[in-house]
Amino acid sequence: MDATVSFTLNGKNVSAETTGATLLVDLLRNHFGLTGAHVGCDTSQCGACVIHVDGVSVKSCTMLAAQADGSTVETIEGLAANGELHPVQQAFHEHHALQCGFCTPGMIMSAVDLLRRNPRPSEVEVRDWLEGNMCRCTGYHNIVKAVRAAAVAMGEQAS
Amino acid sequence: MTGGMGIGVSAPRTEDRRFITGRGRYVDDINLRSQQYAWFVRSPHPHAEVRGVDAADALKMPGVTAVLTGADMQADDIGPLPVAWGITSRDGSPAFEPEYPALATDRVRYVGNPVAVVVAESRTQARDAAEMVNVDYEELESMSSATAAMEEGAPLIHEGAPGNMCFDWEWLPAAMAPDARSNTDKAFEEAAHVVSLELVNNRLAPNAMEPRASLADFNPATGQLTLYTTSQNPHVNRLLLCTATLKMPEHKVRVVAPDVGGGFGSKIYHYAEELTVCWASRRLRVPVKWTAERSESFLADAQGRDHVTRVELALDADAHFTGMRVDTVANLGGWLSAFGPAIPTVFYAPLLAGVYRTPNIYVTVKGVFTNTTPTDAYRGAGRPEACYAVERAVDEAAVQIGMDPAELRRRNFIQPDEFPYQSPVGQLYDSGDFEGCLDLARELNGYEEFAERRRQSQARGKLRGRGMCFYIEACGAAPSQAAGQLGARAGLYEVATVRVHPSGSVQVLTGAHSHGQSHETTFAQIVAERLGIDFGNVEIVHGDTGEIPFGMGTYGSRSLAVGGTALYKALDKVEEKGRKIAAHLLEAEAADIEFTDGQFRVAGTDRAVPFGDVALAAYVPHNYPLQELEPGLEETAFFDPENFTFPSGCYICEVEVDRQTGEVELCDFVAADDFGNIINPMVVEGQVHGGLAQGIGQALLEHCRYTPEGQLLSGSYMDYCMPRADDLPNFVVATRCTPTPFNPLGVKGCGEAGAIGAPPAVINAVLDALRPLGVTHIDMPATPQAVWQAIQAAQSGD
Ligand code: FES
Ligand code: FES
Numbered sequence: 029m030d031a032t033v034s035f036t037l038n039g040k041n042v043s044a045e046t047t048g049a050t051l052l053v054d055l056l057r058n059h060f061g062l063t064g065a066h067v068g069c070d071t072s073q074c075g076a077c078v079i080h081v082d083g084v085s086v087k088s089c090t091m092l093a094a095q096a097d098g099s100t101v102e103t104i105e106g107l108a109a110n111g112e113l114h115p116v117q118q119a120f121h122e123h124h125a126l127q128c129g130f131c132t133p134g135m136i137m138s139a140v141d142l143l144r145r146n147p148r149p150s151e152v153e154v155r156d157w158l159e160g161n162m163c164r165c166t167g168y169h170n171i172v173k174a175v176r177a178a179a180v181a182m183g184e185q186a187s
Numbered sequence: 188m189t190g191g192m193g194i195g196v197s198a199p200r201t202e203d204r205r206f207i208t209g210r211g212r213y214v215d216d217i218n219l220r221s222q223q224y225a226w227f228v229r230s231p232h233p234h235a236e237v238r239g240v241d242a243a244d245a246l247k248m249p250g251v252t253a254v255l256t257g258a259d260m261q262a263d264d265i266g267p268l269p270v271a272w273g274i275t276s277r278d279g280s281p282a283f284e285p286e287y288p289a290l291a292t293d294r295v296r297y298v299g300n301p302v303a304v305v306v307a308e309s310r311t312q313a314r315d316a317a318e319m320v321n322v323d324y325e326e327l328e329s330m331s332s333a334t335a336a337m338e339e340g341a342p343l344i345h346e347g348a349p350g351n352m353c354f355d356w357e358w359l360p361a362a363m364a365p366d367a368r369s370n371t372d373k374a375f376e377e378a379a380h381v382v383s384l385e386l387v388n389n390r391l392a393p394n395a396m397e398p399r400a401s402l403a404d405f406n407p408a409t410g411q412l413t414l415y416t417t418s419q420n421p422h423v424n425r426l427l428l429c430t431a432t433l434k435m436p437e438h439k440v441r442v443v444a445p446d447v448g449g450g451f452g453s454k455i456y457h458y459a460e461e462l463t464v465c466w467a468s469r470r471l472r473v474p475v476k477w478t479a480e481r482s483e484s485f486l487a488d489a490q491g492r493d494h495v496t497r498v499e500l501a502l503d504a505d506a507h508f509t510g511m512r513v514d515t516v517a518n519l520g521g522w523l524s525a526f527g528p529a530i531p532t533v534f535y536a537p538l539l540a541g542v543y544r545t546p547n548i549y550v551t552v553k554g555v556f557t558n559t560t561p562t563d564a565y566r567g568a569g570r571p572e573a574c575y576a577v578e579r580a581v582d583e584a585a586v587q588i589g590m591d592p593a594e595l596r597r598r599n600f601i602q603p604d605e606f607p608y609q610s611p612v613g614q615l616y617d618s619g620d621f622e623g624c625l626d627l628a629r630e631l632n633g634y635e636e637f638a639e640r641r642r643q644s645q646a647r648g649k650l651r652g653r654g655m656c657f658y659i660e661a662c663g664a665a666p667s668q669a670a671g672q673l674g675a676r677a678g679l680y681e682v683a684t685v686r687v688h689p690s691g692s693v694q695v696l697t698g699a700h701s702h703g704q705s706h707e708t709t710f711a712q713i714v715a716e717r718l719g720i721d722f723g724n725v726e727i728v729h730g731d732t733g734e735i736p737f738g739m740g741t742y743g744s745r746s747l748a749v750g751g752t753a754l755y756k757a758l759d760k761v762e763e764k765g766r767k768i769a770a771h772l773l774e775a776e777a778a779d780i781e782f783t784d785g786q787f788r789v790a791g792t793d794r795a796v797p798f799g800d801v802a803l804a805a806y807v808p809h810n811y812p813l814q815e816l817e818p819g820l821e822e823t824a825f826f827d828p829e830n831f832t833f834p835s836g837c838y839i840c841e842v843e844v845d846r847q848t849g850e851v852e853l854c855d856f857v858a859a860d861d862f863g864n865i866i867n868p869m870v871v872e873g874q875v876h877g878g879l880a881q882g883i884g885q886a887l888l889e890h891c892r893y894t895p896e897g898q899l900l901s902g903s904y905m906d907y908c909m910p911r912a913d914d915l916p917n918f919v920v921a922t923r924c925t926p927t928p929f930n931p932l933g934v935k936g937c938g939e940a941g942a943i944g945a946p947p948a949v950i951n952a953v954l955d956a957l958r959p960l961g962v963t964h965i966d967m968p969a970t971p972q973a974v975w976q977a978i979q980a981a982q983s984g985d
Contacts, residue, residue, distance in 0.1 A: 162909050169876040
């Protein structure tokens with residue numbers, strides 16, 4: 029069941045041959061060498077693999093590569109525009125929201141989607157939103173702090 | 188001169204950039220040309236004879252290169268997985284150490300025990316073929332609990348371990364031997380109050396977010412093997428590969444632990460899988476890669492805790508602790524993991540004095556085989572278990588004698604003028620200010636206003652409880668000689684090389700490994716501070732035996748206390764040599780040269796030469812004391828500590844319990860820690876947060892549940908409850924500082940504190956909330972179901 033999938037990946041048009049069973053995360057990691065999306069579980073729960081498809085955060089371990097056909101895919105590697113960190117990336121750095129870094133790409137992509145939907149989330153809203161992203165290192169304290177700080181920074185940028 | 192990033196500054200981390208942009212390089216991110224993939228065939232049974240492995244069908248599957256078994260391994264003279272620490276039973280006999288083959292030869296002893304490996308061109312092909320390997324098992328009777336394994340007539344797991352007993356150990360440190368037992372018994376006979384508790388310390392899965400992975404690449408042309416692996420201590424893995432299992436000369440093996448996504452103990456050991464891919468690569472002459480799936484991690488990564496303990500505390504009429512007896516049964520699993528026998532013994536018993544002056548303590552521990560995944564070090568490793576026993580007993584005593592738990596603790600504290608303090612269980616505590624930490628925690632908690640908060644909760648229909656814990660732990664493993672006497676089979680020093688480049692920039696090669704600990708930042712801060720150079724001109728290299736002379740790795744909160752001190756000592760040597768070079772350049776005596784802010788200066792004058800010029804002179808020695816000194820500026824130091832270090836701290840938390848649902852909400856958590864001196868406060872706070880989350884996870888959520896026979900029930904994130912963002916509160920953390928005198932940095936270590944102190948604080952709070960309903964005991968994890976049941980039982984008078 030091999031098929032060609034074509035989509036926009038971090039702003040470029042790409043295509044690849046896949047088998048029907050290939051997961052999007054595997055295609056990104058193994059074919060395109062974009063190893064920022066990580067695989068931390070096999071039950072779609074850890075969120076280490078979160079990317080954006082058509083502007084919405086998805087767990088790329090839960091999507092077949094074939095399903096991405098015709099869509100716009102954005103990964104952590106494409107988030108910093110022209111070498112300038114996205115405010116969420118910057119806030120993660122400033123507030124020490126990462127230790128081993130394994131959950132971080134998924135965490136950041138998830139948080140970016142949250143801030144798109146809700147530009148000023150409360151602490152409770154941030155914690156609820158990130159329920160699908162596990163981190164074993166930070167205890168989430170600094171992640172929550174960073175996401176809220178990014179919200180403020182983005183608000184200032186916008187105004 | 189340090190670029191503002193010297194010691195004591197919350198420097199943002201150097202390592203962040205690659206992680207936040209998705210450019211980290213973890214083992215599974217690495218791929219080699221023509222690599223093949225390994226998939227393990229694992230036992231579905233807790234206990235069985237392996238009568239044969241039939242690979243014929245699997246070998247016919249597409250893409251399959253080989254199916255290898257334990258017999259193949261034996262034929263190639265691959266050694267069993269080593270035990271790194273020997274324990275001696277109280278009758279003088281050594282603990283029983285079964286030969287643990289990486290692939291089972293005749294018997295499997297837990298679900299997940301590797302039996303064979305399939306190597307194929309793709310991971311999917313390897314997995315599909317593994318389904319086709321027919322293993323002929325004869326199932327045997329089995330059990331998962333240590334208590335069941337000790338019963339009369341229980342099935343025998345190892346012929347050499349009657350009663351499934353690996354060891355039956357008592358702790359008689361020199362400070363008390365041989366009268367510990369009789370003195371302790373006497374204290375109980377004379378006691379005014381005795382409390383006695385039976386506690387379960389629940390089994391946990393470490394769950395670093397990155398699953399383990401190994402990629403082995405044997406080069407037949409050079410005979411060189413390179414292993415990329417998720418390891419906390421690549422040099423030790425190389426040592427064990429070379430000397431115990433694969434048996435290759437060390438200069439032919441390079442072990443690389445690149446970015447590693449968390450460890451928490453679970454990535455210390457030399458595991459079956461990494462050995463197997465090395466061997467398979469050597470045998471098949473292709474690179475072989477294995478990456479665990481999460482459900483495999485649940486079966487194959489060493490698990491933590493799993494104790495059943497009876498703890499008794501004796502008090503005199505003035506509420507002074509006079510004696511403690513502890514009897515523990517530790518579940519070791521089906522085989523011994525590397526430190527399996529050491530964790531519930533020498534990493535546990537010596538901390539049972541806690542922060543108190545209890546004069547008489549007697550400890551016995553039985554290590555028992557069961558049909559479960561082997562247990563070993565998990566964040567805290569023995570110390571959380573010790574702390575939990577002590578602090579549950581102390582709280583229970585406070586309740587029974589009707590005293591404020593803070594006051595009872597205060598009354599029994601070791602006093603600041605008693606340091607160094609020789610505890611009866613064999614530790615020489617370095618320093619501490621327990622009252623100071625207690626006061627700080629009480630202040631942060633708003634201790635005096637608790638009654639009001641309790642009333643408010645009540646008004647909302649909730650039961651509020653407050654719990655406290657005071658922990659002390661031993662970090663910085665370890666003085667090698669002392670560890671050797673306790674059974675360690677390796678040295679426990681650390682190594683650092685400081686390589687000063689001709690331009691004055693510096694590389695540090697450290698044997699410590701960072702998998703989240705932030706060494707690339709904190710170690711660079713030490714260098715910047717000492718050499719007065721810009722933080723940005725320092726690079727920390729770790730995790731590659733090809734680049735770094737040697738090292739013992741990172742575990743037990745040892746990196747800074749031992750590895751940081753090795754770095755400090757290497758910097759001493761750099762400074763010393765620099766001083767001689769500067770003396771030559773300045774035409775002065777070396778004894779007259781001072782080194783401050785990156786300048787070598789003739790004392791009392793303004794004649795000075797900057798560090799960078801000295802470095803250049805060392806490599807371009809045109810004007811240089813060549814008769815006395817070699818050119819170059821690169822120094823190595825090995826540091827073997829004189830003693831452990833002893834962080835301590837007071838944690839207070841408050842919970843609200845919903846009596847209808849049994850749900851526990853953590854409202855507040857306050858941590859007042861003493862880690863000695865601190866290099867980077869931001870990083871230290873992060874370590875505390877992470878430790879607290881894991882400790883709270885143990886107390887409220889996490890548990891490896893097995894059926895009585897040994898099938899793991901909580902083998903995925905659907906069943907094993909990991910702490911998530913909405914399970915946890917914001918933490919309030921603060922520190923007091925009593926520097927340790929046992930290393931020149933005065934640092935103690937902070938990686939495990941939270942995981943040690945949080946569980947008793949949380950459970951004490953839950954019990955405080957539930958006591959008005961008549962609940963007097965609960966075991967971890969205090970899930971809604973467990974709490975609800977405890978309430979029902981108490982209310983119905985059971
Ligand atoms: S890998 Fe865990 S949710 Fe996708
Ligand atoms: S930073 Fe390690 S899992 Fe989140």
